Amino acid sequence: MQSEAIDGLITEMVQAIKTRLEVQQATDPVMIGIHTGGVWLAERLHKLLHIEQPLGTLDISFYRDDFTRIGMNPKVKPSQIPFEVEDRHIILVDDVLQTGRTIRAAMNEIFDYGRPASIILATLVERSGRELPIQPSVVGVRPPLTNEQQITLTGPDPLNLIIGTSKQETRGTS
Amino acid sequence: MSKPNIQLDNNGRLKHFLTIDGLKREMLNEILDTAESFTGVSERVVKKVPLLRGKTICNLFFENSTRTRTTFEVAAKRLSADVLNLNVSTSSTTKGETLLDTLRNLEAMHVDMFVIRHSDSGAAHFFATHSAPHISVINAGDGQHAHPTQAMLDMFTIRRHKGEFTGLRVAIVGDILHSRVARSQILALNTLGTSEVRVIAPRTLLPSDPRTMGVHVFHDLEEGIKDVDVIIMLRLQKERMTGALLPSEHEYFQLYGLTEKRLRAAKPDVIVMHPGPINRGVEMDSQVADGPRSVILQQVSFGIAVRMAVMSMTMGTQAQGAAGR
Secondary structure, three states, X not given: OOHHHHHHHHHHHHHHHHHHHHHHOOOOOEEEEEOOHHHHHHHHXXXXXXXXXXXXXXXXHHHOOOHHHHOOXXXXXXXXXXXXXXXXXXXXXXXXXXXXXXXXXXXXXHXXXXXXXXXXXXXXXXXXXXXXXXXXXXXXXXXXXXXXXXXXXXXOXXXXXXXXXXXXXOOOOO | OXXXXXXXXXXXXXXXXXXXXXXXHHHHHHHHHHHHHHHHHHHOOOOOOOOOOOOEEEEEEOOOOOHHHHHHHHHHHHOOOEEEEEEHHHOXXXXXXXXXXXXXXXXXXXXXXXXXXXXXXXXXXXXXXXOOOOOEEEEEEEOOOEOHHHHHHHXXXXXXXXXXXOOOEEEEEOOOOOOHHHHHHHHHHHXXXXXXXXXXXXXXXXOOOHXXXXXXXXXXXXXXXXXXXXXXXXXXXXXXXOOOOOOOHHHHHHHHOEOXXXXXXXXXXXXXXXXXXXXXXXXXXXXXXXXOOEOHHHHHHXXXXXXXXXXXXXXXXXXXXXXXX
């Protein structure tokens, strides 16, 4: 999928997030993107939603549940949450939702910073393969993919979605 | 022919951390980069990540230490590991138990990692060689051989302040002869591509041929620190001194004590480091130790992040080894 189409999806997501926030009566929200693709997407959403607080970023490497199987990711980026999490409405952003394990880890990490009032999850792609009961609040696209197919967001500029066959990326558990 | 490095697993990942010797620049940079990402954890409300939850780390100290043992303990706890602190100098070795028996007993308690300090050079290596395959060993100082986590936290501090190592001039001052810290620092500095490493010491506190270590030797402090970017002061190790190597502490300070006045010979933005504990008025005066160029307390904070990095990297390699248990 090319960058123009993704821009279109992002515009739709912005609308959907606004609606969702209104329904929940969530005022003054903050946004957190998950490294790496989630941050690229969050940077765009953050700007379009005119969120006052700076964008937060999470690297969930320290919270992964497969650490004892695959070891330390050598390219961990520091998590940066430049605002108080306590009692805030959080928009959590990731590129692809698949197993749900990344989101589980991200929520665990967020709760180590404080107790948010609410978290909504926005992902560009929702696909099959869920291993945990995690549901996105806002989704850009739901492509029909087989288990062998992998979908990856490349970026940061332009953003492209690439579909390939599996075994290219053994670390990925979106 | 190089023999296989016991510190690395089959995939070239860090399994034990015993010495800087034999580790490549990429590995040292990986440790520093990983440590960088851990610095944030200590500044959060909840100063903990769940990485090593359920693991048991044994701090096995056959030699006194407060700072090193405490920072290892804090690092382990911030990784959510369980920590056993054993000060063996006051324990069963005085009853005659051998090192191997101590190891076997602790293994029977299902310890996953040993952090070991011992007055014998090679003690950590001995543990790494004889412990069960899933166990990682970190050297927290062995005899006059190595103290690699101290060296890496010093490298981290230098990198934070100076960026790249190429182009840097670093002077190490003091008791080079007895210092495992200096030995590890020199190896790390040279591996990371430091332009010039100097050692400054009286002849009695230098090894017989210091030049083989890849350093320039100075006997005069002011001459040696001329135009340096970093000064690392070493502690005068009274407990390791046998024989009349020095006339007196007072005279040592007269010749090698770092003062504000002497510091002027170095670059204006020089940083002053010390592994602690400082003997004020012996290695440096308080004005320098507490002054604007001193980064001594930062070294302590960074020590936690560096130890978290080394612990998580070595424990990460247990993955395959422990899977079949």
